[in-house]
Amino acid sequence: MSNVFKIAILPGDGIGPEIMNQAIKVLNKVKYYLNINIITNEYLVGGSAIDTYGEALPKKTLLGCEESNAILFGSVGGPKWDYLPLNKRPEKNSLLKLRKHFNLFINLRPAYIYKNLYMLSPLKKNILDKGFNILCIRELTGGIYFGNPNGRKGTGINEYAFDTEIYYRFEIERIAHMAFNFALQRNKTICSIDKANVLNTSIMWREILKNLSHKYSQVKLNFMYIDNAVMQLMKNPSQFDVILSTNLFGDIISDQCAMITGSIGNLPSASLNNKFFGLYEPAGGSAPDIAGKNIANPIAQILSLSMLIEYSLKNKNISKKIENAIEQVLNLGYRTKDLFTNQSNEIIVTTEDMGTLITEYIT
Template sequence: MADIFKIAILPGDGIGPEVMKQAIKILEKIEKYITKKIVIDTYTVGGAAINLYGNPLPKKTLYGCEKSDAILFGSVGGSEWDYLPLNKRPEKGSLLKLRKHFNLFANIRPSFFYKDLSILSPLKEKILNKGFDIICIRELTGGIYFGLPNGRKGKGIDEYAFDTEIYSRFEIERIAHIAFNIALKRKKKICSIDKANVLNTSILWREVLTDISKQYISVKLEHMYIDNAVMQLMKNPSQFDVILCSNLFGDIISDQCAMISGSVGNLPSASFNQNYFGLYEPSGGSAPNIAGKNIANPIAQILSLAMLIEYSLKERNISQKIKNAIQKILNLGYRTKDLFTNSKNEKIITTDDMGTLIMESII
């Protein structure tokens, strides 16, 4: 009997349920290729859970995630819940709590572009002709966002605010191992981003990365200052393979990587803990303004499933089948509204149609 692999499905708010429906279509199609028996359970989260239970992360949802082998997350949030305190709103009260509960310290965000959609990228054609396929790895639970002390003091012209950047050797080592292991399966190149000419935390970051690299002699490690890195991403993104960043720098770099791809609606992400337990989600938001209109782009959600299959199920070839199917449909000119470029060969289709066409193209 095949091993059982449990996936907790958390559709969320806004377009979350619509795009998640398309990912489930794909999952049902590829189940026959997977060596393990897939069991899925769906749970309420975010604003939808607030409306039903008064809590963005109900105990039943958290328990279901604890009993799963991976989490496939939709999107949460919307102005409907802006009246609530920050810690009780959908984003902080569910997604950030899940990250903290499972100690999901490593955020993985691929960035690439589809040649057929190159017009959506702000980069010049001569840059895009080189192509790029980048994995941005961001440390997610440390750094200046969580360092203490922080706050504001004083009054009038003497008022000031302060934040503290703290990184321990342990925090840097564990994110480094994630990065090197991913690099081993790609082009064996890591560019570590820091500001070691100014910051003590960056000096330690660079020293630890250099030490860890000795355990991965087949991987080439390069160091780059953050200011140079953002420039190089615009100038020649093809030079990068795996980019490793602290929390603050990763926040900046990962969004830039998304932007140069042309559409955040096409990009997935994942967050891992020490045991490689993963939460997979689209890089974009819940887009409540288009919810229920059947026009949302489901590609990022489908690719989040593909990441789950690659990293948690260890079925890279099946993940590639999904990516190939998406490429085929885009090559044929099918577009959701956000991807439409007014080309004569393009055909605007619905969220449901996009999911179905991708599903039918998986071979």
């Protein structure tokens, strides 16, 4: 690795800039431990870029990302831009374009719960007591979101809409290899989610995984239909280690993984290509209704930075320091508004305060 590492900072819209500021605090604290010169450059993206440049992903922003080693992304979109046609809105015209441009075909979303946040989870305590630590791996650049043809045709009662689910063998093989390798670093179990009783793409997906599994004899490979998987996640999430899924099913099941932890505001994600160039972002949205109120939860953004340090900077030790600091702050009872459960030891703090506290506890 070069002795200079460049990070493109894309705060985005809504609460994006507020929570990004807290991640920058943490980065400024830990970069002296990393023994590498880290340079950050900030660029507009999403709705804020539309307001300034007339497009959600300006050339200046894309060039800045191309010249960087990783992207730390906030959140984009909001009602302000809902008047635009779908293909011009901030979400589709910035984030999806970045994923496609950099071939970020693998999305990682970890899901675990802090013991002192059990009250926030919809799951019963006897289920939570078993614990769970899930890595949801979602294929990100193929499938129904990118398939052609798609559109609307016809008129009147005969008008119809259509989308195409398409997967190429190389798309399935490359994410499968990544998933097997991640499983080898964890508990050596993969549950692949599909709908092979109905969909041709799922039948092919399942066949390819079975064939590749012979190269990874240490990993136990299971299959589950998506409808059963969402039930099992509620019933017994501890049975899962690595979950692998297509783009559409991964979109669904990764959000359910988020919800059982109690707050999507605590969950980060990483989108990577085969060179581990990554875009790191919180799992939640831009939350424009609370933007500017200094009450947003910055933990997911800070943990997204932690994932950047782990996967792109290859430094698990510093990543773990950040995770430990967050756990310490939560153990002391500090909560942003979304995490408050009215327990006697809880103290409501602002976005700024939470970022400062986490930074202070990194040692």
